[in-house]
Amino acid sequence: MPPKAYHRKLYEYIMEEIALRILKGDYPSETTLPNEDALCKEYQVSRGVLREATKVLTQKGLIQARPKVGTLVQPRSNWNLFDADVLTWKLQVDGKVEFLRKVTEVRRLIESEAARCAAERCSPTEIAAIAEPLEEMAEMLTAATDGSRFDYETYLAVDMAFHMAIMEASHNELLAQIGVTMRQAVLSARRLDIHNVKVLQESVKDHRRLFTAIQAGDAQGAYDASRLLFDAVWRHLPQR
Amino acid sequence: MPPKAYHRKLYEYIMEEIALRILKGDYPSETTLPNEDALCKEYQVSRGVLREATKVLTQKGLIQARPKVGTLVQPRSNWNLFDADVLTWKLQVDGKVEFLRKVTEVRRLIESEAARCAAERCSPTEIAAIAEPLEEMAEMLTAATDGSRFDYETYLAVDMAFHMAIMEASHNELLAQIGVTMRQAVLSARRLDIHNVKVLQESVKDHRRLFTAIQAGDAQGAYDASRLLFDAVWRHLPQR
DNA sequence: ATCATTTAATCGTCCTATGATTGAATATCC
DNA sequence: GGATATTCAATCATAGGACGATTAAATGAT
Known part of the structure; x- marks a missing residue:
């Protein structure tokens, strides 16, 4: 899936992909993302790359991961607007x-x-x-x-x-x-x-x-x- | 080295550790950090964790990694001040x-x-x-x-x-x-x-x-x- | 001297295994 | 029957090793 032509790092591509889907409402607020293995399969990337992407998204306030429960999409009020x-x-x-x-x-x-x-x-x-x-x-x-x-x-x-x-x-x-x-x-x-x-x-x-x-x-x-x-x-x- | 008492994630601890050393001038601007393997040994963490930390620091504008040359400490003018x-x-x-x-x-x-x-x-x-x-x-x-x-x-x-x-x-x-x-x-x-x-x-x-x-x-x-x-x-x- | 080629260092990516956390199901006891 | 403790299972968290891609610098050819 990741187009070869991108010179950006893979994790940046994945990060934006997930972010846009959150923005568009594909992953609604207060729900959990698919788990890491599923996302890796979906985007055809390794877990390391996926985790780098999610770490940055966490830092931007879009998501928050917790063991056992999953990765929760945060409400808009948590988003880091001056990112x-x-x-x-x-x-x-x-x-x-x-x-x-x-x-x-x-x-x-x-x-x-x-x-x-x-x-x-x-x-x-x-x-x-x-x-x-x-x-x-x-x-x-x-x-x-x-x-x-x-x-x-x-x-x-x-x-x-x-x-x-x-x-x-x-x-x-x-x-x-x-x-x-x-x-x-x-x-x-x-x-x-x-x-x-x-x-x-x-x-x-x-x-x-x-x-x-x-x-x-x-x-x-x-x-x-x-x-x-x-x-x-x-x-x-x-x-x- | 990572104290067991932290409930924060490991990468957050490492991130702050590196950030403070940059702030204090241990890693001067325009120079490169030790390479990933060295940092892993120094902080006693896996490469995955280290990379999660550096990804976030990159996003904050403190560092910038490039193949072959290493991870450069960015000048203060690049730092993301409203992080x-x-x-x-x-x-x-x-x-x-x-x-x-x-x-x-x-x-x-x-x-x-x-x-x-x-x-x-x-x-x-x-x-x-x-x-x-x-x-x-x-x-x-x-x-x-x-x-x-x-x-x-x-x-x-x-x-x-x-x-x-x-x-x-x-x-x-x-x-x-x-x-x-x-x-x-x-x-x-x-x-x-x-x-x-x-x-x-x-x-x-x-x-x-x-x-x-x-x-x-x-x-x-x-x-x-x-x-x-x-x-x-x-x-x-x-x-x- | 200039340009092309090779080399080697470093980050980038992938893979698999194991640990830690924690919500939920289950069992135990009163 | 209800409260409490225990076990279980799902998920993220961390570890470690292997290979690939990129590119600055060393090397060689012209």
Whole structure:
């Protein structure tokens, strides 16, 4: 069953397989998974591999093994929501819009605060690291006036670099990591989202305003600009 | 070596053992751990157990295994900071004060926002769930005027219950989980901190103000009250 | 000197056997 | 008959050994 083409480790494949089945409800909460031997047969892997997969899933809060009774699927309230994988899985197959709104709520909170901190604390080097992807974004969009040859994937990567640079500049690695993880989770889940170049061109103005405020050391301005950006994100969120 | 008294699983013991040695610098960043056979001998466990431990540590971002070269200790920038274990370990043996300040910074951000959301959204049931531990806190402190028989551990648990109830009432499980995890990490790391009953009695007023605002649906008031509480925490943080 | 080949170290995977834990069935005793 | 102790069986937990896959480094060929 395990396709030869995967370069990921076998246990990662099995882990995701089981996780998705839990997410989809194939293995309902509060019930037990098939026992280890059965799972090994089903997925055609050794017990060692299976156990590595389940250990990690345990750590993510999806399951909990007990001798004699089996491996229990944990209720959603136990899931480790700021595990990058869980977040991605949940956004992909689960509640969709409602949860996405909650993630966005937290992202706005975190990233705006990071912007404020960045304005207060960042160094010239860090300012340059923020400026560079910003310029690239602007270039890509002006070059895209003809409508065609616009590489959306690349644009997303550059946009990500811009925001990551700001979070790094907050000098609070905890803040940065929360923000980056959530941004990545959302990115991978909603890839093909805003294809409207015009909307993106609008948003560049706001990006630039955010950068200018950080550069000027204007903490409140940076905070406000970041909130503004998220207001736009909020508006483009799918409506229920 | 593994003490028989542990009820934790063996791999958890080994995992923590290795993690702490990484934290303490016994296994420096960018170097490789001893190979699997050597580690098995050293810790007197089977390879399966060792591998379960390393899989989880990989997931936490502390190490990364590659064939032929070995298991590399990852730089701190790769560590999964909002993994509850990593957070606890880091607070226990690592940078201490500086990192604690950063955690507190994020906690204030998260918990205050949660308080705001709770004020806007919480149900009567949830209000009751917040009120109960608050009353208990007050009782414990008034009963403690004689100075002696004050159970600090219990008090901490009740205080935790109060704040957890608020975060639950935010109706954003993501927000709640970030807040709760950080609070627990800090709790286990700094247990014996404020033993001054008088300080606690002061803080009850602020707790009550926070509760009243939530009960009244006063979002801004709840937010402000929460910030005030954290200002007090901030003042009692060890000075460098 | 450059490139291809071989080698060896290490992790990756599989297999089988045995131990430990614990819920449930059974037997014992009052 | 009911409570308590005992036995049983299912499941995970741990051990140990064997072989495969990957790849950095040593070696050899051009």
